[in-house]
Amino acid sequence: MKKPLLFFYYSHESNPARASFLPVMAWLCEERGIDYDAYFAVRPSLADIGDFLPFAGNRHEEQFYFLTNFYDKVKFFALSENDNIPFERFLAARGDQIFKRKSFEIVELYDELFTLADADFPDSAVVFPSKEFEIPDEEVELGDFRIEGKSRIDTFFYPDIFFRKALGINFEQSDSEFEKLRSRGVKKLFLACCPKQAVNRFSSLGFETEVIEYFDTSDTLLSLTGRICKRWIDLGKGIALGNDPITLRWTPKYLRERILPIASVNTLQGAVEVISELAEKTGNYNIWGSQVFDDGIIAEFSKKGIVLNLAHDVEIGITLRSEIKLPALWLKKAPSPTSEEITDSELIRHVDNGDVPVCFVHYAADIGHLPVLPRYLDLHTVKGIRDGIAFPANWWDYAGETLEQIYIPRDQGGIFPTSEPMVSSLGTGVGTEAEGYFPSEEYLKNLLKAREKIAEKVGEGNIPLGYYSFQDSCPKYKHNTAEPQFEIIREAGFEYAITYKSEGKYPEVIYEDQDFIVLNQQSEHWSFSPFEDLLRWERELSGVKKSWIIIGLDSPFWGMVPCYFGVASKGLDLSLMRKTMLYASKGGKSGKLFIVKPHELVRYVKLILKK
Numbered sequence: 001m002k003k004p005l006l007f008f009y010y011s012h013e014s015n016p017a018r019a020s021f022l023p024v025m026a027w028l029c030e031e032r033g034i035d036y037d038a039y040f041a042v043r044p045s046l047a048d049i050g051d052f053l054p055f056a057g058n059r060h061e062e063q064f065y066f067l068t069n070f071y072d073k074v075k076f077f078a079l080s081e082n083d084n085i086p087f088e089r090f091l092a093a094r095g096d097q098i099f100k101r102k103s104f105e106i107v108e109l110y111d112e113l114f115t116l117a118d119a120d121f122p123d124s125a126v127v128f129p130s131k132e133f134e135i136p137d138e139e140v141e142l143g144d145f146r147i148e149g150k151s152r153i154d155t156f157f158y159p160d161i162f163f164r165k166a167l168g169i170n171f172e173q174s175d176s177e178f179e180k181l182r183s184r185g186v187k188k189l190f191l192a193c194c195p196k197q198a199v200n201r202f203s204s205l206g207f208e209t210e211v212i213e214y215f216d217t218s219d220t221l222l223s224l225t226g227r228i229c230k231r232w233i234d235l236g237k238g239i240a241l242g243n244d245p246i247t248l249r250w251t252p253k254y255l256r257e258r259i260l261p262i263a264s265v266n267t268l269q270g271a272v273e274v275i276s277e278l279a280e281k282t283g284n285y286n287i288w289g290s291q292v293f294d295d296g297i298i299a300e301f302s303k304k305g306i307v308l309n310l311a312h313d314v315e316i317g318i319t320l321r322s323e324i325k326l327p328a329l330w331l332k333k334a335p336s337p338t339s340e341e342i343t344d345s346e347l348i349r350h351v352d353n354g355d356v357p358v359c360f361v362h363y364a365a366d367i368g369h370l371p372v373l374p375r376y377l378d379l380h381t382v383k384g385i386r387d388g389i390a391f392p393a394n395w396w397d398y399a400g401e402t403l404e405q406i407y408i409p410r411d412q413g414g415i416f417p418t419s420e421p422m423v424s425s426l427g428t429g430v431g432t433e434a435e436g437y438f439p440s441e442e443y444l445k446n447l448l449k450a451r452e453k454i455a456e457k458v459g460e461g462n463i464p465l466g467y468y469s470f471q472d473s474c475p476k477y478k479h480n481t482a483e484p485q486f487e488i489i490r491e492a493g494f495e496y497a498i499t500y501k502s503e504g505k506y507p508e509v510i511y512e513d514q515d516f517i518v519l520n521q522q523s524e525h526w527s528f529s530p531f532e533d534l535l536r537w538e539r540e541l542s543g544v545k546k547s548w549i550i551i552g553l554d555s556p557f558w559g560m561v562p563c564y565f566g567v568a569s570k571g572l573d574l575s576l577m578r579k580t581m582l583y584a585s586k587g588g589k590s591g592k593l594f595i596v597k598p599h600e601l602v603r604y605v606k607l608i609l610k611k
Contacts, residue, residue: 002069002070002071002072003035003070003071003072004071004072004073005034005035005071005072005073005074005075006034006035006036006037006067006068006071006073006074006075006320007025007029007034007035007036007074007075007077008036008037008038008039008074008075008076008077008087009021009022009025009036009037009038009039009076009077009078009079009252010038010039010040010041010076010077010078010079010080010085010086010087011038011040011041011078011079011080012040012041012042012080012081013040013041013042013043013245013248014081015079015080015081015103016103016130016170016172017079017103017104017106017130017169017170017173018040018079018103018130018154018248019128019130019154019155019157019158019168019170019248019251020079020106020154020161020167020168020169020170021077021079021106021109021110021113021168022038022158022251022252022255023158023159023161023162023168023251023255024110024113024161024166024167024168025038025077025113026162026252026255026256027161027162027165028113028114028117028119029117031119032117032119034117035071035320035323036252036256036320037067037252037318037319037320038251038252038319039060039064039086039087039317039318040245040248040249040251041055041086042245042248042249042313042314043245043314044313044314055086055317057371057560057561058314058315058316058317058371058560058561059317059371059374060086060317060318061086061087061090061317063316063317063318063321064086064087064090064317064318065090066318066321066324066401067318067320067321067324068090068091068094070324073096073097074091074094074096074097075096075097075099075116076088076091076096076097076098076099077099077100077109077112077113078098078099078100078101079101079102079103079106079109080100080101080102081102081103083100085100088100097116099112099113103170104173104174104177106169106173106177107169107177107180107181107184110167110184111184120185121167121181121184121185121186122165122166122167122185122186123185123186123187123188124164124166124167124186124187124188124189124190125166125167125168125169125181125186125188125189125190126157126160126161126164126166126167126168126169126189126190126192126212127169127170127171127189127190127191127192127194127198127202128153128154128157128168128170128171128191128192128193128194128213129153129154129170129171129172129193129194129195130152130154130170130171130172131152131172132150132151132152133150133151133152133153133215134149134150135149135150135151135219135220135221136149137149137220137266137267138150138151138220138221138264138265138266138267139265139266140265140266140293145293147265147266147293149265149266151221151243151244151263151265152244153193153215153221153224153244154170155244155247155248155251155261155263156224156225156228156244156247156261156263157192157213157228158251158254158255158261159228159229159231159232159235159236159260159261160190160192160212160213160228160231160232162255163232163235164190166190167181167186169181171194171195171198175201175205178202178205178207179205182205182206182207186207187207187208188207188208188209188210189202189207189208189209189210190209190210190212191209191210191211191212191213192212192213193213193214193215193224194211199211212231213227213228220264220266220267221243221263221264221265221267222262222263222264222267222270222271222274224263225261225262225263225264226262226274228260228261229260229261229262229274229278230278232260233260233278233281233282235258236258236259236260236278236281236282237257237258237259237282237284238257238258238259238260238282238284238286238287238288239259239260239261239262239275239278239279239282239284239287239288240254240259240260240261240262240287240288240289241262241263241264241271241275241287241288241289241290241291241292241308242261242262242263242289242290242292242313243263243264243265243290243292243313244263245313246289246290246292246311246312246313247261247263247289248313249313249314249316249319250288250289250311250319252319252320253288253319253320253322254288256319256320259288260278262274262275262278264292265292265293268291268292268294268297269297269300271297272297272300272301272304275287275301275304275306276301276304276306279304279306285304285305285306285307285442286306286307286309286428286429287301287306287307287308287309287429288309288311289308289309289310289311290310290311290312290313290368291308291310295476295477296476296477298430298431298432298470298471299432299437299471299475299476301431302431302432302433302437302438303436303437303438305438305439305442306431307426307428307429307430307431307446308429308430308431309366309367309392309394309428309429309430310365310366310367310368310429310430311366311367311368312366312368315367315368315369315370315371315560316367316368316370316398321397321398322394322397322398326400326401328457328458328459331404331407331457331458331459331462332458332459332461332462333459334407334408334416334458334459334462335407335416335417336461336462337406337407337416337417337418337419337420337421337597338420338465338597338599339417340416340417341417341597341599341600341603342596342600342603344603344607347600347603347604347607348607350594350604351546351604351607351608351611353592354545354592355592355593355594356538356541356547356548356549356590356592356593356594357548357549357593357594357595357596357600357601357604358534358548358549358551358584358593358594358595358596359387359388359548359549359550359551359595359596359597359598359600359601360387360388360530360551360553360580360581360584360595361387361388361389361390361422361468361498361521361550361551361552361553361598362376362387362388362389362390362553362555362559363390363424363468363470363526363552363553363554363555364389364390364391364395364424364555364556365390365391365392365424365425365429365430365468365470366392366430367392367394367395367398368556369391369555369556369560370395370398370399371559371560371561372555372556372559372560373395373399373402373403374402375558375559375560375574376389376419376555376559377402377405377415378574379574379577379578379581380415380418380419381415382578382581382582384581384582384585384586384595385418385578385581385582385585385595386418386419386420386585386595386596386597386600387418387419387420387581387595387597387598388419388420388421388422388466388468388597388598388599389419389420389421389422389555390421390422390423390424390466390467390468391421391422391423391424392423392424392425392426392427392428392429392430392450393423393427393428393449393450393451393453393454394428394429394453396453396454396457396458400457406419406421407458407462418597419597420464420466420597420598420599421462421464422464422466422467422468422598423447423450423451423454423464423466423467423468423494424467424468424469424470425468425469425470426438426443426446426447426450427446427447427449427450427451428446428449428450428453429446430470431443431446431470432470432471432475432476433469433470433471433472433484433485433488434471434472434473434474434475434482434483434484434485435482435483435484435485436482437471437475437482440485440488443485443488444488444491444492447467447488447489447492447494448492448493451463451492451493463493464494465494465495465496465599466494466495466496466497466498466598466599466602467489467492467494467496467497467498468497468498468552469484469497469498469499469500471500472484472485472499472500472501473499473500473501473503474500474503474525477525479500479503479504479524479525480500480501480502480503483501484499484500484501484511484518486499486510486511486513486516486518487513489516489518490513490516494516495515495516495517495599495602496516496517496518496519496598496599496602497511497516497517497518497519498518498519498520498521498550498552498598499511499518499519499520499521500520500521500525501518501520502520503520503521503522503523503524503525504521504522504523504524505520505522506522506540506541506544506547507519507520507522507541507547507548507549507550508520509605509609517602517605517606519548519550519601519602519605520550521550521551521552522537522549522550522551523550523551523552523553525552526552526553526554526557527551527552527553528554528557528570528571528572529571530551530553530572530576530577530580531576531579531580531583533551534549534551534580534583534584534588534593535588535589537549538588538589538590538592538593542590542592546608546611548601548604548605549593550601553572553577557570557572558572558573558574558576558577559574581595
């Protein structure tokens with residue numbers, strides 16, 4: 001059933017007034033019971049993943065079209081320095097109202113918003129600078145990898161606007177724009193990190209002023225956002241981690257869910273303590289956002305029991321997508337990919353013949369890895385390919401209509417039964433699962449929560465049988481430096497797991513408890529040379545009976561734009577994946593290889609153990 005109305009805001013990263021309007025629209029919509037979302041065109045903020053917005057490659061326009069199907073009318077507000085903006089032509093064809101202004105016309109856009117909502121202007125506004133600040137303590141330089149120590153900070157003041165139910169406006173607006181605000185009943189300005197002359201400037205224009213935030217040379221993104229969070233912690237329900245563009249992209253979600261922003265780049269180590277303290281106060285240890293550039297920080301967060309939902313800045317376009325609930329209909333009754341597999345008799349024939357099963361497992365444990373999915377489906381259009389893919393439960397919130405292809409037969413346009421879903425890492429997000437890192441009790445709770453969510457979407461019969469971790473024995477990618485918590489995975493209800501313990505070594509059963517079994521993988525963590533690794537293990541295992549090959553793959557490096565062109569991919573791309581997997585499916589040089597899904601491999605190993 002359609003909802004009557006959606007308010008949607010668009011702006012772009014370079015716009016001086018980009019961060020002002022959305023928090024105002026948000027509190028006004030919530031007062032009126034209207035759904036809202038926003039889209040900020042931002043560039044990837046991290047090195048080596050591209051120079052411009054991967055809009056089409058990440059299907060942002062399709063996400064927007066999907067969303068608007070569920071609303072009778074969309075009211076579209078835009079602050080843009082250019083006339084050519086996304087979504088406008090589509091909305092015009094729908095007959096929706098479009099309100100488009102330049103950054104220096106923000107008061108006029110407010111006029112249109114409040115007139116449309118039949119509401120009066122508030123009597124206060126939050127003022128902040130839109131300029132870029134030099135923040136040398138946030139600079140990162142690791143060899144050729146560098147992140148400059150500079151950032152805009154306007155993004156982070158949305159709690160001050162939203163919770164005060166004030167307007168937002170950037171300091172650089174002309175006096176005439178501020179005079180327009182005064183003429184509309186705005187009396188008081190809350191000044192955040194404005195220049196020293198701000199008080200005199202606005203007092204002379206007839207405003208009452210109050211300074212709520214400073215930013216001096218000793219400040220960092222972490223210190224600034226830490227103060228903002230503490231100011232509003234009693235109203236906050238969660239915490240996010242990121243930088244400027246990551247926070248900007250996810251602001252609509254943060255507003256709807258009362259998530260407060262922590263920003264940090266080079267100060268990430270200090271962010272662990274700040275966020276853990278704030279998480280304790282909100283009672284929410286599920287942190288949204290990004291590790292920015294440092295995977296190693298995930299291990300430190302794990303010690304605090306913090307789950308990271310790694311979303312980043314350009315991967316997901318429409319944040320409200322997760323609120324659209326599709327009915328299950330046939331999906332809960334659909335056969336599981338593990339219900340249609342190589343038969344026992346075929347596996348026994350392979351055992352007797354001394355054949356070597358090859359299993360490819362794709363790691364995709366972030367919500368930020370979701371753009372891999374269309375490329376993954378492309379890969380499965382190739383006859384002979386079968387594998388496993390491990391992803392978190394919240395993929396179903398953002399791409400349920402695409403994931404269903406895993407359960408639709410090939411002759412009906414899907415890829416069933418060639419792909420086997422697995423659960424990744426904590427199931428609800430990412431953490432270092434090793435002993436001494438993520439707490440056992442919370443580890444179990446998160447896995448059970450993930451299984452429950454999956455069951456709600458696809459039914460009990462389609463809960464994955466297999467599990468694939470992030471760092472179960474290799475905190476900070478230091479191989480075999482910790483012990484996995486296999487008993488937790490078994491207790492959560494999984495039948496098998498693939499571990500990094502003894503990774504890169506000869507195949508072996510690492511752990512067994514009744515029907516639960518854990519296998520090591522032959523790649524060292526994730527392979528960036530899968531064809532060479534496959535050839536090497538084919539030679540190594542020549543003449544070795546009862547063996548197998550598991551190759552783990554980090555999916556973003558072959559499946560996300562621009563990586564799938566071979567850029568920033570460490571040598572992986574789609575054509576190499578196809579070549580490698582088909583080599584295995586056709587028997588390899590030895591003629592002994594055959595390709596399997598993870599559960600098929602587990603069954604093969606159990607048959608070996610019985611023999």
